[in-house]
Amino acid sequence: MRFKYGKYTPNPVDDLDMDELMSKLSDLLLSSGFQDPYFSGDEDERSMQALYDAVLEALLSGGVLPDETLQQLLGDQADDEARARLEQLIQQIIERMQDSGFIAPAAPSQNLGERRAAGPGGQGEPMDTNMRFEVTDKALDFLGYRALRDLLGSVGKSNFGRHDTRDLATGIEASGATKPYEFGDTLNLDASATVLNLVRRAKSARADGTLDLEYDDLVVAQGEYQSSCATVIMLDCSHSMILYGEDRFTPAKRVAMALAQLIRLQYPGDSLQLVLFHDSAEEVPIAELGRVKVGPYYTNTREGLRLARRMLERQRKDMRQIVMITDGKPSALTQPDGRIYRNAFGLDPLVVSETLREVANCRKAGIMINTFMLARDYDLVAFVRRVAEICRGKAYFTTPYTLGQYVLMDYLEKKTRTVH
Secondary structure, three states: OOOOOOOOOOOHHHHOOHHHHHHHOHHHHOOOOOOOOOOOOOOOOOEHHHHHHHHHHHHHHOOOOOHHHHHHHHOOOOOHHHHHHHHHHHHHHHHHHHHOOOEEEOOOOOOHHHOEOOOOOOOOOEOOOOOEEEEOHHHHHHHHHHHHHHHHHHOOOOOOOOOEEEEEEEOOOOOOOEEEOOOOOOOOEOHHHHHHHHHHHOOOOOOOOOOOOOHHHOEEEEEEEEOOEEEEEEEEOOHHHHOOOOOOHHHHHHHHHHHHHHHHHHOOOOEEEEEEEOOOEEEEOHHHHHHOOOOOOOOOHHHHHHHHHHHHHOOOOOEEEEEEEEOOOOOEEEOOOOOEEEOOOOOOHHHHHHHHHHHHHHHHOOOEEEEEEOOOOHHHHHHHHHHHHHHOOEEEEOOOOOHHHHHHHHHHHHHHHOOO
């Protein structure tokens, strides 16, 4: 048998930090329509060309590959050979993303082939509908976990924490004093105290040396009571969330995904649901959160609150709350006949009065509303403070960059002050 030896050439993909790459691509993978706010499709944002450009930017901006590897790849000057090596590397990275299950080829859409690029005579060639990709559930789950880790790290939290209260209850973790067992308690027995009660009560053992354990002998250990919470995130997806030169919708989605991860990993007894509100309002599964985009133009806050209240009224939790993330004034109202009344200027007296009436309904139902406002218009600030006053909630005036810290810290700290 003959062996042929050659010089080993390392593959730059082996040095790739895939976690860091996915984080740098998160804006593209969670795209919300910011690149083209006047077009409802997502062909450009989900094209392989857009992915290629994003990977190239991630490689050149540093952090994804070691500087030595990048220097060896590009050489001293960007010649044709260096560009060819870079293109080959990007293709390998995209293939690795597919093999890892982060992206998948998108099925051709029937209406996409009808869109044509205008030519000199008005004619054009059909778009290549096969060169598109879809973001998988695995990628969205990873981005949610990454967002949670980054947000908790930014507020100095190395651990996720617990929903502690001042009450004691029988549970698995014995962190409180013992108590006599009562019907309905978790049978978390304090064995030594129970046996001691048995010995004290029994005058003498049976002939066979056994003792009869009775109901009054039982002693259980108490643990700190962990309260449960039902939360509905009301996410504004009107077009104002991506206008005025700033994408506020993608950071809001990222925060909601991090909160979903926090509840799934640390508080499985809690519940989280999602409501999108625009001209109207709709419930969206949490699993689809990473794929949602901005919707119609107006802001029907009243309809969003009404839907969230009905969803929470079906929940039987210690606490029920609405987390509303928005940047605009209420500008739409669903009338009794189903028609949508719209006022583009916002703060219409009719719209405001009906919205505040729904806020009062939430308070009557025992539902707290915490508003996270991404704008600071004077009239809007006054409206948000009025909402907080009616429902005894909180109003946070924040930015897309600090939104996550406020939302997570509010969620983590709220239940520590709960007294049952």
